[in-house]
Amino acid sequence: xxxxxxxxxxxxxxxxxxxxxxxxxxxxxTGYYIHWVRQAPGQGLQWMGWVNPNGGGTNxxxxxxxxxxxxxxxxxxxxxxxxxxxxxxDTAMYFCARSRSGSSVDSWGQGTLVTVSS
Amino acid sequence: xxxxxxxxxASGIPGQRVTISxxxxxxxxxxNYAYWYRQLPGTAPKLLIYRNDQRPSGxxxxxxxxxxxxxxxxxxxxxxxxxxxxxxxxTWDDSLSGYVIFGGGTKLTVL
Numbered sequence: 277x278x279x280x281x282x283x284x285x286x287x288x289x290x291x292x293x294x295x296x297x298x299x300x301x302x303x304x305x306t307g308y309y310i311h312w313v314r315q316a317p318g319q320g321l322q323w324m325g326w327v328n329p330n331g332g333g334t335n336x337x338x339x340x341x342x343x344x345x346x347x348x349x350x351x352x353x354x355x356x357x358x359x360x361x362x363x364x365x366d367t368a369m370y371f372c373a374r375s376r377s378g379s380s381v382d383s384w385g386q387g388t389l390v391t392v393s394s
Numbered sequence: 395x396x397x398x399x400x401x402x403x404a405s406g407i408p409g410q411r412v413t414i415s416x417x418x419x420x421x422x423x424x425x426n427y428a429y430w431y432r433q434l435p436g437t438a439p440k441l442l443i444y445r446n447d448q449r450p451s452g453x454x455x456x457x458x459x460x461x462x463x464x465x466x467x468x469x470x471x472x473x474x475x476x477x478x479x480x481x482x483x484x485t486w487d488d489s490l491s492g493y494v495i496f497g498g499g500t501k502l503t504v505l
C-alpha cells in the first residue's frame with residue numbers, strides 16, 4: 277500500500293534551517309508529484325510547493341520563494357523540504373503528500389512538527 | 395495564491411444530513427476535480443472524496459460529493475458523533491505553473 281513516512285520532530289532556533297524528509301513506498305515513485313503542506317497550530321492547510329520526482333522540477337508558493345528548497349533522491353524514493361531563515365511563525369506541522377499532475381493530493385505523510393524557538 | 399472558500403463552521407444532530415460548501419474560480423474548481431479531506435486533531439488529513447464524487451475504499455456511503463461550475467459540496471448523511479472533525483476541500487489550480495489550493499476548512503460539530 278502507499279506509504280509516505282516523514283522524519284521526526286525538530287526544534288530549531290530562529291535564523292536556522294530545517295530539512296524534512298519524506299520516504300515513499302508502495303507505488304511508482306516517478307509517477308506522482310510530492311507536495312509539502314504546512315499547518316500552523318489551530319490553522320488550516322497551506323500549500324508550500326511541489327517537486328516532480330520525474331526530472332526534479334519544482335514550483336513554490338510565492339510566500340516561500342527564496343526560502344524553501346524541495347529536492348528528491350529517486351534512488352531511495354525520498355523527497356526533502358528545506359526551509360531557511362526560520363522564524364517563530366514557521367512553527368507548524370509539515371506534511372508531505374502525493375498527487376498526479378493536475379490533481380489534488382490523495383495520500384499524506386504522518387507529519388513532522390517543526391518548532392522554532394530560542 | 396488564493397484559497398477556496400468554505401464556511402468556518404457547521405453543525406448538526408445525530409442522524410441529520412449536513413452539507414459543506416466550497417467555492418472557487420474558473421482556474422481551479424471550474425476546470426478541475428474537487429477533493430475532500432477529514433482531519434482529526436493531531437493527525438494527518440485523510441482523503442474522503444476524490445474526482446468530485448468518488449469515495450476511496452473504506453469511506454462509508456454516508457459521505458458524498460458533488461460539483462457544479464466553480465463550486466463543490468460535501469454531504470454527510472446519518473450524522474454520527476465521530477464525524478466531528480475539520481473538513482477541507484481542495485483542487486488543482488492551473489495558474490502559476492500549477493498548484494494545489496485548499497479551502498480554509500470547516501469545523502463540523504455534532505450537537
